[in-house]
Amino acid sequence: MKKSCAFIFGLVLSSLALAGASEQVSVVNPYVRQAPPSAPATGAFMVLKNNGDTDVRLLKVSNPASRITELHTHTHEDGMMKMRQVAGIDIKAKGETVLQPGGLHIMMIDLKAPLQEGESVPLTLTFDDGSNLQVDAKVMRPSAAQMHMGK
Numbered sequence: 001m002k003k004s005c006a007f008i009f010g011l012v013l014s015s016l017a018l019a020g021a022s023e024q025v026s027v028v029n030p031y032v033r034q035a036p037p038s039a040p041a042t043g044a045f046m047v048l049k050n051n052g053d054t055d056v057r058l059l060k061v062s063n064p065a066s067r068i069t070e071l072h073t074h075t076h077e078d079g080m081m082k083m084r085q086v087a088g089i090d091i092k093a094k095g096e097t098v099l100q101p102g103g104l105h106i107m108m109i110d111l112k113a114p115l116q117e118g119e120s121v122p123l124t125l126t127f128d129d130g131s132n133l134q135v136d137a138k139v140m141r142p143s144a145a146q147m148h149m150g151k
Helices: 002-024 142-148
Strands: 025-033 041-050 056-062 066-077 080-085 089-091 096-099 105-111 120-127 132-140
Touching: 002 025, 002 056, 002 120, 002 132, 025 120, 041 056, 041 089, 041 132, 056 066, 089 096
Parallel strands: 025 132
Antiparallel strands: 025 041, 041 096, 041 105, 056 089, 056 120, 066 080, 066 105, 120 132
């Protein structure tokens, strides 16, 4: 009896460990900004909500629409706004992190083809524990995206 209880307890702990960050993070209002046809890059934006009791860090994002995908932020340097790549994006326990124009965002560089309004781009978010979360982000014109995010 002790062996079977220990085995069941071990299975429960294993399943909890496997759940990971992707199980505690939810994504709200994901979208990709539609860029002009000749633009080589665009951004993806969303709200990342951490419903868990531990902090989570987004380390990378991949997608089939661009050859390079990076996590970025905007900084003010010498009176100018500049974009910089960041190693990760933190999402505090029971908190949220907003990815938005002018702040933290996902940069999609070297687009393989122009993105059309209304199509969806699958984004795979990879967290610090190795877990992944797939999100479908709709391509939107900048003006429609502002309304989508409630601005």
